[in-house]
Amino acid sequence: MTRETVVREMVKAMTFARLRKDPYYWEGYQRGLRRAYYGEVFGTEEEHNLWLSLADDEVDETRRERGRGYGDGLAI
Numbered sequence: 001m002t003r004e005t006v007v008r009e010m011v012k013a014m015t016f017a018r019l020r021k022d023p024y025y026w027e028g029y030q031r032g033l034r035r036a037y038y039g040e041v042f043g044t045e046e047e048h049n050l051w052l053s054l055a056d057d058e059v060d061e062t063r064r065e066r067g068r069g070y071g072d073g074l075a076i
């Protein structure tokens with residue numbers, strides 16, 4: 001992933017977080033982008049696994065949206 005891609009995606013995520021009704025998704029997306037770009041030096045393996053597991057939270061929609069966003073940002 002290039003720096004230009006990260007910057008473009010980060011600007012998109014920040015814009016959508018402000019304009020749309022799903023800011024939690026975009027918060028997770030930004031964190032996933034950072035993890036994808038910086039790799040293991042960004043956060044711990046435990047944090048990474050926690051963020052991934054949030055997508056499966058059956059009770060809290062906010063946590064689920066953050067986890068979905070994290071996974072999508074990570075996949076860029």
